[in-house]
Amino acid sequence: MSIFVDENTKVIYQGLTGSQGRFYGLRNRDYGTKVVGGTNPKKAGTDVDGIPVFASVADAVSETGANASCIFIPAPGVRDAVMEAAEGGIEFIVCITEGVPAHDEAWFFNKLKRDFPNVRLLGPNCPGIISPGKCNIGITAGEIAKPGGPVGIVSRSGTLTYQALYELKLQDIGVTTCVGIGGDPVPGTSFIDCLEAFEADPDTKAVMMIGEIGGSAEEEAAEFIKNKMSKPVVSYVAGVTAPAGKKMGHAGAIVSGGKGTAAAKMEALEAAGVRVGKNPTEAGELMVEVVRENGWA
């Protein structure tokens, strides 16, 4: 099994007619994802390599039965795009776009929670989600992931996620679902949302969690792992050597007032029984150990 998406997920691309939307929409389709449409009010009735373009999300949903959307709209339009997706009947919204204002994120996070409690938003500023062999929504290179299980992955960083998928594949270890929650201050889906879903998924036997400096999401996840998770978790936290007060690329990645350091996060995770690697490779090796020890692959 997988979490959040599976082989029946039907996806539309908001921004399919743009260069990034087209590139990844077609890649995702080539991977086997059910890409059923795109939206662009000015290009309704046309198609992108056979994928029909609709005027609105609502039109696309009623014509195709889509239940997921992937947003490649530039940052100024993301707030409207997210709400259009929710209002149009989409249940799972993946927002790839980076550079979305924090106030917009805080607003639509709370708006969705209140008015569309059954809608899940992933991102913004995330690489998307892949359930290898079933569904790939976003910018992950599908060929670097081995289908199956027993590992589930959740990560704040895109490229480190790819790294993890790749290292597991080299060891012939499969992944049920890999979720990139993104590096922004208000991610639609949190570590805990994913950990909870992995805990409930019978095919996921162990979870790899990749964090980074800034905020307290890793510490909150550690608390959840300690109290609510039976499955083993392996982790890596990027930014051990990041200086305080300097924002490291991601809007959320900053050590401020001595809070949000990688050391504190790793300590909290270790105290919760998580095996923590000091670099992505070591974390990969730890996961391989866990899988082999238990005879899961």
Added chain:
Amino acid sequence: MDLLEYQGKQFFAQFGIPVSDGRPVTTVDEAVAAAEAVGYPVVVKAQVHAGGRGKAGGVKLANNADEVREHAGNILGLDISGHITHILWIEIASDISEEYYVSFTLDRSAKKHLGMLSKEGGVEIEQVAVENPDAIAKIWIDPVDGLTEAVCREWVLAANLNPSVTDGAVALLLKLYTAYTDGDADLAEINPLIVKTDGKVHALDAKVTLDNNADFRHEWAEYEATQVRDDREEAAHAKGLQYVGLDGTVGVIANGAGLAMSTLDVVNQAGGKPANFLDIGGGANAEVMAGALQVINDDPNVKSIFINIFGGITRGEEVAKGIIGALEMVDISAPIVIRLDGTNAEEGRALLAPHLSDKLVSKPTMLEAAAAAVELAKKN
């Protein structure tokens, strides 16, 4: 983006928040003219992106033109925690009867806006939070609801401010919340928020951090112009690169913030010191890579360069073309170690193969590449 105090006050004034009359100046003569215009006594304040200005001698009261001349002369050029003072803010002095604290910021954990209000202002709020946490009235605001007047009033009452200023405080805090949200601030803080001897509530200081992601809907060029960056950061910024200068010898280029941070970690673990953080980001192409290499190459401390790319949104052949193109454009003095993997990595490595030499090395894994880059940095 952090604003200077005077910019923060101008920002507040746009939203109707009362601030002291003042002028930003850059010379002693301008300082005197500004003081004459706003009226004595004035406060001469250094405008730098650093705290502790008062202790460093960067804030002085002046009662007449001679005193303005003296203080302005002393403060212009003053080094405050490594920041040289180029701008002064000359503002009319205020008669203070009480000093409070207020701020709005995003609580990432609660995913709501957090307002903090305290009658113990004028000192570090972190100190108040530790010594007397009950003295801070906190409020969590759902961005969809915003801050209503009724809720704001309850909040002010909870903070036990002088009851005579309740109405004035509520009015100012509502405006501050609007400045924080409509102005796209990550932080809007007033410390101290003062009550003047005439009973009016007034922002005596302004600490504002704006969200750069929202610059498309604001006119922030003026604030941008006074941002202080080192030369390397300036050059990188001009090329639209995410760059943070550090003090080591291994230049780092990676795609993705997480991988770039991780690259710094592995360089350290291999016994080296990174010279920078540089994320070439999502859709990086040949031009972006060339720009990144140029920025690194211009850093005299760099003894080797570690390019760590795992392709997701950045395709391997684009990276390879960028490196090859950059090598044709600029004479890269330091040796380069490349680790290329992910989307179209095979195509990228094939393109690079004929160019490999002692000065352009390819390594299959991140740890091997880090070790090689550190070794080369030490050898040079």
